[in-house]
């Protein structure tokens with residue numbers, strides 16, 4: 001592939017996989033420029049596997065789920081930093097997320113909500129939505145004109161009979177507005193991107209320092225926490241983020257094994 005690229009026969013190298021460990025190796029290689037990777041709120045909870053059926057098996061979600069799988073979080077962070085764009089496949093989990101009976105959350109999401117979840121993950125550039133009827137294509141295209149309330153997957157997941165995102169920021173933006181003008185979802189996203197790596201990446205730190213309002217502006221009014229559907233301790237995280245990004249020599253923690 002590199003030889004073909006050097007000769008100008010191909011211009012870019014991309015790769016497709018459902019396995020987050022394989023995707024991580026590709027992102028780390030510095031040679032793969034984009035990934036076609038499966039992203040949805042259900043798959044995001046599971047560790048890497050060679051067996052796609054495991055992702056579709058409801059028993060996979062019955063235990064040992066606790067928010068986004070650390071390996072996937074690390075993958076998204078690496079892609080964001082290295083400029084490896086992710087094009088999402090399986091954004092609907094094969095349609096299982098549309099039905100409370102087949103969703104691991106026991107609640108139905110709409111195509112627009114699934115698309116919004118995928119498009120708001122770090123490094124995601126686009127989604128390939130599968131369909132086999134014009135009505136299904138229209139349901140995906142409705143994203144273009146959907147109101148924010150229609151895109152709101154967080155409100156649905158937070159009130160689902162089963163969900164595993166307690167205390168974990170999904171970057172949904174429900175907590176806005178902050179009286180100090182902090183983009184809370186962005187600060188949380190940058191904090192997560194930094195702490196999943198062994199050291200705080202310069203690009204992430206620079207992004208944080210360029211924000212017009214940062215975690216250091218938080219006055220701990222806790223208004224945002226009353227609006228957060230996932231019980232995220234926002235004021236505490238604003239302080240942690242500010243310490244991480246502004247104190248010299250501070251480094252991110254090692255990625256979970």
Ligand code: SF4
Pocket residue numbers: 154168169170171172173174175176184185188227228229230231232234
């Ligand atoms: S802190 Fe809560 S409400 Fe705000 S973006 Fe994160 S999950 Fe959403």
Ligand code: SF4
Pocket residue numbers: 177178179180182184217218219220221222223224225234235238
């Ligand atoms: S607790 Fe901090 S981040 Fe949350 S609304 Fe108040 S000032 Fe903003």
